[in-house]
Amino acid sequence: MGMSQWIVSCVLMISRRMPWRWKRFPAILVLDSMREVEVGYFRMQNDFCSMGEEYLLGVEFAESITNLDYGSSEGLQTSVSDSPVLASAAVTDTPWKADLFRAMEVPECQNHQLNADSSRFGEISDPCHKSETFVEEEEPSKSPTSCALQDMGKFHDISSCSFQDILDENDTSLSPSVDMLHSPKNEKSSEFGGLTGQTGEIKRFLGRDALVTTSAPASHTNTFPTPKRSRKPTQRYIDELADPLSRHSKKRREVSSSKSLGVKDHKKCRLGPRAIRLPAEESSVKAIQVPFGSLVQNECPESCAYDMVRSSDRGNLMTKSKDSRISSENQKKKDVFAGAIHLKKRDDSVSAATQKKRDDNVAAVHLKKREDNVTAVHIKKRDDNITAVSPKKPDDCDATVRQKKRDDYLTAESSEEVNGRRKHHRLWTIAEVKKLIDGVAEYGVGRWSRIKKLFFSASAHRTSVDLKDKWRNLLKASGIQSQGSRQGEKKRNMAWRPLPKSILRRVCELATIYPYPKGRKTKIAHIHHDSPDRSTDITLGDYRRILRSINGN
DNA sequence: CTTAGGG
DNA sequence: CCCTAAG
Numbered sequence: 001m002g003m004s005q006w007i008v009s010c011v012l013m014i015s016r017r018m019p020w021r022w023k024r025f026p027a028i029l030v031l032d033s034m035r036e037v038e039v040g041y042f043r044m045q046n047d048f049c050s051m052g053e054e055y056l057l058g059v060e061f062a063e064s065i066t067n068l069d070y071g072s073s074e075g076l077q078t079s080v081s082d083s084p085v086l087a088s089a090a091v092t093d094t095p096w097k098a099d100l101f102r103a104m105e106v107p108e109c110q111n112h113q114l115n116a117d118s119s120r121f122g123e124i125s126d127p128c129h130k131s132e133t134f135v136e137e138e139e140p141s142k143s144p145t146s147c148a149l150q151d152m153g154k155f156h157d158i159s160s161c162s163f164q165d166i167l168d169e170n171d172t173s174l175s176p177s178v179d180m181l182h183s184p185k186n187e188k189s190s191e192f193g194g195l196t197g198q199t200g201e202i203k204r205f206l207g208r209d210a211l212v213t214t215s216a217p218a219s220h221t222n223t224f225p226t227p228k229r230s231r232k233p234t235q236r237y238i239d240e241l242a243d244p245l246s247r248h249s250k251k252r253r254e255v256s257s258s259k260s261l262g263v264k265d266h267k268k269c270r271l272g273p274r275a276i277r278l279p280a281e282e283s284s285v286k287a288i289q290v291p292f293g294s295l296v297q298n299e300c301p302e303s304c305a306y307d308m309v310r311s312s313d314r315g316n317l318m319t320k321s322k323d324s325r326i327s328s329e330n331q332k333k334k335d336v337f338a339g340a341i342h343l344k345k346r347d348d349s350v351s352a353a354t355q356k357k358r359d360d361n362v363a364a365v366h367l368k369k370r371e372d373n374v375t376a377v378h379i380k381k382r383d384d385n386i387t388a389v390s391p392k393k394p395d396d397c398d399a400t401v402r403q404k405k406r407d408d409y410l411t412a413e414s415s416e417e418v419n420g421r422r423k424h425h426r427l428w429t430i431a432e433v434k435k436l437i438d439g440v441a442e443y444g445v446g447r448w449s450r451i452k453k454l455f456f457s458a459s460a461h462r463t464s465v466d467l468k469d470k471w472r473n474l475l476k477a478s479g480i481q482s483q484g485s486r487q488g489e490k491k492r493n494m495a496w497r498p499l500p501k502s503i504l505r506r507v508c509e510l511a512t513i514y515p516y517p518k519g520r521k522t523k524i525a526h527i528h529h530d531s532p533d534r535s536t537d538i539t540l541g542d543y544r545r546i547l548r549s550i551n552g553n
Numbered sequence: 554c555t556t557a558g559g560g
Numbered sequence: 561c562c563c564t565a566a567g
Contacts, residue, residue, distance in 0.1 A: 425561065449555060464555070469561070472558090 426461055428470055430500065436470055437506050445471060445514040474499075478507040 439451030448464035448471075456462045477499055
């Protein structure tokens with residue numbers, strides 16, 4: 001409770017007192033703060049399901065912050081005042097808040113380091129009024145703040161500086177609040193399994209600062225396990241933060257428009273490595289592992305061994321979908337980074353089986369046409385924010401709510417994609433197999449495009465090549481293929497036992513009628529004349545179907 | 554573009 | 561499933 005309000009107050013204060021700082025105030029920090037706001041707010045709720053509107057309000061706030069032009073502090077204030085949550089925060093009178101506002105009334109003060117810092121960014125360095133309250137901080141070598149600064153020297157991320165600014169302003173009066181902020185954050189960090197690097201990093205700053213500056217232990221501080229400090233972000237993550245593009249831009253999978261939309265020159269659309277500084281908020285969003293506890297797994301035999309990979313896939317999917325809603329330019333930029341994060345996360349997911357991992361990497365590097373279908377799907381940005389920002393450990397109802405909401409915006413295809421498929425792999429349903437068999441019965445083998453058009457028009461995926469491949473697999477599965485060593489084939493057949501007998505049988509029948517590789521044209525006429533002999537081999541229904549196909553053609 | 558076949 | 565060669 002204190003945390004969200006504290007953040008809000010900080011934002012307010014920044015916007016009022018240091019509007020210029022938004023220029024160099026990394027968006028990542030803003031969004032992270034927003035996430036904290038949300039997280040803090042979540043904790044206030046007893047029933048996670050009942051948050052409904054307020055939940056959205058929080059997100060809207062985050063959105064408005066995100067959309068905020070960095071130079072504008074006005075929009076921020078507007079959004080702040082518009083949000084009931086925040087308004088309540090402003091009205092509620094709590095001791096810590098009093099401290100906060102007292103701190104805000106103190107004339108702005110910065111030490112020399114920060115001044116140098118701001119001038120380094122070519123900004124207008126605001127006049128440094130020194131308050132007697134902060135005189136002691138003048139001494140750089142001894143002041144706790146400078147200690148913290150030195151400590152953070154290894155983080156070149158400017159967010160550290162900016163955040164430090166906030167802390168500087170409040171650090172005496174805000175210490176208790178910082179402590180409050182500190183502990184829950186640690187909790188959250190462990191929940192995220194250390195994957196939320198960005199948050200963790202800032203968290204570290206807070207924790208460090210709190211440790212250094214907090215001389216007067218507040219009573220409630222003891223209720224939280226302070227020693228449980230958040231995990232140090234990996235060097236790799238830090239590197240990626242410093243240069244998110246150079247490392248992964250080449251690996252990144254390009255996102256182009258859907259193949260079904262008629263874009264066929266996707267290979268020419270490959271984006272070169274772009275040296276564009278990405279909006280940092282994207283990183284914070286994408287760095288979060290998105291849990292989906294209650295997703296229905298229709299026909300996904302793959303077990304939880306790949307849950308990590310899949311969930312990261314989902315995250316990527318969602319962010320991409322969200323991006324598709326923004327301007328294409330932005331989309332490209334952000335997608336670059338999405339790919340980067342995606343790759344990183346996958347690399348970190350040690351639990352994935354090696355084979356699958358390899359597939360994923362390969363898939364991520366290549367441009368897959370089919371995947372582009374997903375990109376065309378539009379999702380409400382708000383939904384994405386909710387999903388990506390919401391804390392881990394979603395209750396079942398929480399996930400259900402989100403799933404429901406997303407279903408409103410996802411097409412059947414992509415929702416199926418989310419839960420049933422790994423990467424560009426869509427499992428063949430029994431119904432599809434039946435349709436395929438019917439199609440083959442109708443048109444024979446080889447006319448896959450026609451079969452696709454007539455039997456699979458509903459499903460945009462399943463190209464004619466897919467049909468052919470599936471038929472080939474069916475033949476293999478039904479053991480018709482013969483020719484090879486029977487023993488080996490039999491053994492291999494055991495792998496895909498789940499195929500229904502009826503389907504297997506029909507495949508066998510059709511295979512005898514239409515030998516896959518070639519040469520069935522003559523057979524058809526042949527069958528027609530020799531049907532009495534053949535009828536012993538095939539069922540009546542098959543025979544009728546064959547006749548029908550013949551007549552139809 | 555479609556088909557066939559290999560990976 | 562993906563890619564590519566061939567018609």
